[in-house]
Structure formats: C-alpha cells, structure tokens
Amino acid sequence: MLDRDEDILKAAEDWQKAGHGVALATVVETWGSAPRPAGSSLVINDDGTFLGSVSGGCVEGAVVTEAMDVIQSGKPRMLEFGVADETAWNVGLSCGGTIRVFVEKVG
Amino acid sequence: MKLEILHELNAERAARRPAILVTDTESGEQRLVKAKDFAGDPLRAELEKQLRMGKSANVEVGGRKLFLNVYAPTAKLVIIGAVHISQALAPLARSLGYDVTVVDPRTAFASPERFPDIPLVAEWPDTALPPLNVDAYTAFVAVTHDPKIDDPALLHAFERGCFYIGALGSRKTHAKRGDRLRAQGAKESDIARIHAPIGLAIGAVSPSEIAVSIMAEITAVLRLPPKEKEEAA
Numbered sequence: 001m002l003d004r005d006e007d008i009l010k011a012a013e014d015w016q017k018a019g020h021g022v023a024l025a026t027v028v029e030t031w032g033s034a035p036r037p038a039g040s041s042l043v044i045n046d047d048g049t050f051l052g053s054v055s056g057g058c059v060e061g062a063v064v065t066e067a068m069d070v071i072q073s074g075k076p077r078m079l080e081f082g083v084a085d086e087t088a089w090n091v092g093l094s095c096g097g098t099i100r101v102f103v104e105k106v107g
Numbered sequence: 108m109k110l111e112i113l114h115e116l117n118a119e120r121a122a123r124r125p126a127i128l129v130t131d132t133e134s135g136e137q138r139l140v141k142a143k144d145f146a147g148d149p150l151r152a153e154l155e156k157q158l159r160m161g162k163s164a165n166v167e168v169g170g171r172k173l174f175l176n177v178y179a180p181t182a183k184l185v186i187i188g189a190v191h192i193s194q195a196l197a198p199l200a201r202s203l204g205y206d207v208t209v210v211d212p213r214t215a216f217a218s219p220e221r222f223p224d225i226p227l228v229a230e231w232p233d234t235a236l237p238p239l240n241v242d243a244y245t246a247f248v249a250v251t252h253d254p255k256i257d258d259p260a261l262l263h264a265f266e267r268g269c270f271y272i273g274a275l276g277s278r279k280t281h282a283k284r285g286d287r288l289r290a291q292g293a294k295e296s297d298i299a300r301i302h303a304p305i306g307l308a309i310g311a312v313s314p315s316e317i318a319v320s321i322m323a324e325i326t327a328v329l330r331l332p333p334k335e336k337e338e339a340a
Contacts, residue, residue, distance in 0.1 A: 009113060010117055038165075039163030039177060075135075107108075
C-alpha cells in the first residue's frame with residue numbers, strides 16, 4: 001500500500017512498551033462508498049489517546065469506546081458500521097458506506 | 108496482535124521489506140508472512156496477488172475467514188535529470204503516491220523555482236544516489252540525454268535491483284547507450300532491463316503526455332502479473 005499515514009504501528013509498539021494497554025482497530029471490509037480502504041487502522045491506548053483513522057472521523061468515537069473494552073477483556077471483536085444499522089447511523093457513517101472493523105488487543 | 112508479531116512487522120516496514128499479516132477474523136489468530144517466505148506458503152497465490160495490487164483483502168480458505176493486511180513500502184521514484192519532462196513527471200508521480208526525488212548536477216536545471224516542493228539533489232549521481240537508499244521498491248528513470256549523468260546513474264540502478272528502470276532516447280540512442288554501459292561492465296541482463304524508448308507507446312508528444320506514458324508503464328510493471336506485463340511492454 002502506498003501509505004503516507006502517521007506511523008500507527010510504531011505508536012502501537014511504543015505505547016505498549018511504555019506500559020499502556022493498547023488496542024488496534026483495522027478496517028477489514030468495506031461496501032459502498034466507505035471513506036477508508038481495508039487495511040486502514042487506528043491505534044488506541046488506555047488513556048483514550050488514538051492515532052490514525054478507520055473512517056475519516058465518522059465512527060472513531062464508537063471504535064475508541066469498544067477498544068477500551070477490548071483492552072480490558074483481551075478478546076478481539078468485530079464491529080460493523082453502516083446505514084442499515086441504527087446505532088451506526090447515529091454515530092454517523094453518513095457517506096452511505098458500510099465498514100467492518102476488527103478490534104484487537106496488542107500484547 | 109502479539110507484541111512479537113508487531114515488533115517483527117515494524118522491523119520489516121522499517122527495512123522497506125513487504126509483509127502480509129494474516130488474521131483469522133473469527134478466532135483472532137494471526138501470523139505474519141514476510142515477502143521472502145511467500146513461495147513456501149499455503150496461501151502463496153493470494154499473498155502474491157494482494158501484494159502486487161498493494162491491497163488488503165478477505166479470503167476464505169478451508170472454511171476460515173482470513174483477512175490479509177498488506178504492508179508494502181511506499182514506492183519511490185528517482186528521476187535523473189531536472190528537465191522539462193521531469194517538471195511534469197515529478198508532480199504526477201507524487202499524486203500517484205510515490206516519494207519523488209530529482210537528481211541533476213546542473214544547478215540551472217535543478218532549481219526550486221522549476222520544481223516547487225519536490226526534493227532536489229544538485230549533485231552528480233555518484234554523490235547523490237547512495238544516500239537515497241535506492242531499492243527494489245524504487246522506480247528509476249534517466250532523462251537527461253547526457254551520458255555523463257545518465258550512465259553512472261543507470262549502473263547504480265542495476266546494482267540496487269530497482270523494479271523499473273527507464274531511459275529516454277530513441278532505439279538508436281539506446282543501442283549506443285548499451286555499448287557504453289557494457290564497456291563499463293554492465294551485464295546483458297541489466298541492459299535488457301532498461302525500458303527504452305521510455306514509456307508506453309501512446310503517441311505522447313508534450314512533456315506532460317510523456318510523463319503520463321512513463322507513469323503508465325511504471326504502474327503496469329508494479330501491478331500487472333508477469334505474463335500480462337510482457338504483453339503490455
């Protein structure tokens with residue numbers, strides 16, 4: 001991938017080594033006009049600090065909340081956001097696309 | 108993601124070596140496959156295809172849903188010659204996602220006025236190229252028309268195994284270039300790697316059109332499977 005993003009994976013490693021709980025959220029599937037392609041990722045630490053994006057800003061808030069649970073439980077989970085989903089619509093993937101986001105703990 | 112996997116992945120990325128992270132999206136199980144290990148992998152065909160496309164994707168293998176996350180280095184384009192074609196080529200390549208550097212020892216050519224926002228190195232190739240870390244994820248074009256500049260640059264590109272090497276000039280010019288490079292120790296297989304005349308044959312006339320034909324050729328070499336690549340060239 002021609003990737004000019006900030007170094008998300010480097011941050012994931014650095015934060016983990018600094019003693020933070022860290023989760024990684026990755027877009028694994030998109031339908032319709034999803035704003036970020038599969039493989040895009042967001043790294044979240046237990047402060048709620050995050051870097052990167054999975055949707056260009058639409059659903060990051062919801063992903064960060066879920067990531068906190070994943071850091072706690074250590075169990076990966078799959079999230080789906082799209083127009084068909086009432087909640088997702090509320091958090092605003094208004095571009096009309098649908099995305100699936102895999103959230104996993106680092107470490 | 109296990110910390111060892113993350114650490115290994117970051118090491119591959121830092122070294123500009125491609126790798127693919129395979130995740131079973133139901134169990135969360137993961138493994139990292141480095142490009143050098145693709146050949147012996149059960150997912151070889153899928154891995155090779157996704158890397159070539161530079162695209163992450165889901166595949167279903169034996170009832171398991173796997174996500175292949177592709178980590179390929181940002182492709183570089185090194186342009187030898189701060190000429191008129193390069194003024195069109197550099198911004199075009201950048202818009203296609205390449206990290207672009209222009210090299211030309213002639214300071215009248217390699218001026219920031221002619222190349223706003225493009226990294227320029229106004230040095231001879233022998234000095235300019237080693238720090239640029241030219242590698243297998245680099246496309247390399249020589250467009251000065253001046254053998255004193257183009258030839259040593261091309262020898263460097265051979266050595267570094269660039270995925271694309273192109274040089275400006277007619278068939279006649281290119282035949283002479285082949286003789287000169289051979290005399291300087293280039294192998295026949297190296298010379299055969301040069302795309303010359305440069306660019307796809309689209310009847311390009313203006314510098315901008317030539318830039319399009321060059322980027323089209325580079326894209327074909329980067330993205331097409333080997334067989335189709337031969338047909339396009």
